[in-house]
Amino acid sequence: MxxxxxxLVIVSCVTVGIGYAGAFFPGGEPSWSxxxxxxxxxxxxxxxxxxxxxxxxxxxCTLVLTFVGMFLLCAGAFVAALALPANEGVGGALLLxxxxxxxxxxxxxxxxxxxxxxxxYALTFDSNTLSDGDLERVRAAxxxxxxxxxxxx
Numbered sequence: 001m002x003x004x005x006x007x008l009v010i011v012s013c014v015t016v017g018i019g020y021a022g023a024f025f026p027g028g029e030p031s032w033s034x035x036x037x038x039x040x041x042x043x044x045x046x047x048x049x050x051x052x053x054x055x056x057x058x059x060x061c062t063l064v065l066t067f068v069g070m071f072l073l074c075a076g077a078f079v080a081a082l083a084l085p086a087n088e089g090v091g092g093a094l095l096l097x098x099x100x101x102x103x104x105x106x107x108x109x110x111x112x113x114x115x116x117x118x119x120x121y122a123l124t125f126d127s128n129t130l131s132d133g134d135l136e137r138v139r140a141a142x143x144x145x146x147x148x149x150x151x152x153x
Contacts, residue, residue: 002057008047015040038078046071053121066120070113077108 019036023029046067053063081101095103 001059002051002054005047005050005054005059008043009051012040012043012047016044034082035079038082039075042071042075042078045074053124060124062120062123066116070116073112074109077104080108081105 015036017040019033019040022033022036049070050059050063050067053059053067059067081104084101084104093100096107098106
């Protein structure tokens with residue numbers, strides 16, 4: 001699992017790099033460049049979150065589903081905003097008082113994850129915290145470090 005997540009981090013960062021490289025093309029930015037940035041940035045964020053949540057090289061199924069779902073939601077919000085016509089203008093559609101493109105990004109990337117991610121971590125808190133055995137290994141490693149350093153920390 002760890003190798004897969006690291007691969008996703010690398011692929012996402014390369015995708016972002018390709019999107020940025022498009023800005024240097026002669027004749028202006030290609031139409032695919034913002035799409036690479038939208039998908040790659042969200043891929044990097046979610047895969048780094050997954051990497052940080054790993055314990056003993058694995059992720060609970062709940063968090064795998066959460067990170068995949070959050071990627072689909074956030075990347076989908078950016079892709080939907082990119083797919084909308086560029087000429088909204090005055091009198092355009094509003095969603096909860098905001099222009100449609102702004103509302104999709106704000107609510108899809110900013111608000112909804114605030115309600116989902118904490119609950120996912122709460123559901124897996126007991127399995128992701130240090131066990132008594134883990135604490136003993138940390139204490140033993142600290143004692144060995146202190147013994148070798150010859151000083152108390």
